[in-house]
Ligand code: ATP
């Protein structure tokens with residue numbers, strides 16, 4: 001279309017190879033192989049997105065994305081170990097053992113004209129639903145989200161190509177939306193989460209015009225499929241910068257649209273809001289620390305943190321209505337998860353574990369007889385114990401002696417364990433009917 005090309009054809013800034021710090025030695029072997037193979041077949045091939053951004057910032061990229069003028073079928077034919085994927089936009093995944101390199105054909109710019117064919121590409125809220133048009137490299141740059149994500153490393157001559165001002169924004173540590181922020185958030189509300197995520201991860205500011213519409217449009221996240229939001233929530237909170245990201249999500253009211261039941265309790269007017277915040281904050285700080293230490297983290301624990309207090313409150317309500325405590329907690333766990341998945345989906349394999357972590361909380365009090373050994377052998381014991389620690393260290397210091405007991409019980413040998421158990425007062429049992437004497 002004439003209109004879109006007119007204002008988009010700019011001369012890019014090109015940084016020569018000796019004017020930047022991106023070096024092939026920092027690009028993973030599989031990505032280099034894909035770039036060279038495309039180049040050898042006479043296609044254009046660029047590293048793009050987070051890989052280039054992070055290398056320029058001297059950070060370790062999470063993954064390497066590649067953009068090319070080869071069509072998906074053409075790129076696919078170059079690699080035996082490749083698969084065409086995607087419905088909305090076809091991509092090629094090239095597999096190298098565990099590594100997957102994503103190869104995308106340059107994508108055309110989204111059309112903005114008002115004719116019918118353009119309209120049917122949008123849902124009523126302005127969200128983009130069909131987006132499978134190939135384009136030139138310039139168009140590909142302009143349809144990306146933020147300027148710092150639209151930098152290209154050319155495998156042909158090792159230059160960096162910048163159409164949108166990303167290099168300057170990178171120097172000024174700014175997250176700036178390409179194009180009109182309001183329109184681009186409407187097209188894809190997840191871009192608001194991405195703005196917060198990159199600001200949290202990189203410690204950048206969100207440029208004022210990019211920032212301003214977020215407050216107003218935050219509730220459009222409720223139009224995004226919950227399954228996609230699950231993926232985004234993992235990137236937000238399991239990316240090593242969860243605390244900073246949490247602060248930003250709260251500030252922009254994005255959090256309210258991901259975890260509405262938790263957000264309601266975080267409202268300053270709620271009597272327990274400080275406690276709710278303290279547990280989440282410590283939980284996320286621990287998560288960041290574990291990631292920094294290379295320890296594993298699980299979505300199940302993350303959701304246990306986020307939804308603990310809504311679950312607890314609901315359980316207390318059920319108890320007040322006369323439901324037995326254990327059953328009340330079970331039911332509350334199931335109900336809170338069922339409500340939450342209307343916003344952010346939680347695959348069953350994780351929500352089952354989340355509920356196990358919760359249900360261990362009351363059980364960790366009852367240690368008499370063989371119970372302690374039985375608890376210790378449960379697959380979720382360690383997570384349940386970690387969660388008890390989190391509660392104790394954030395808002396329930398009364399639990400600290402119990403935590404210390406379990407810490408010791410795990411560390412000591414069998415002899416000491418038996419001695420520890422002797423000292424434990426068993427839970428009160430209903431007295432059995434006295435035996436009739438014969
Ligand atoms: P990281 O991989 O470190 O999380 P990234 O910037 O590489 O960050 P990806 O999700 O891997 O993010 O996406 C790769 C690139 O694709 C982005 O840098 C951006 O250019 C483009 N992109 C991703 N999601 C969107 C979106 N919702 N709208 C527009 N462009 C996007």
Ligand code: MG
Nearest residue numbers: 049050051063
């Ligand atoms: Mg990436």
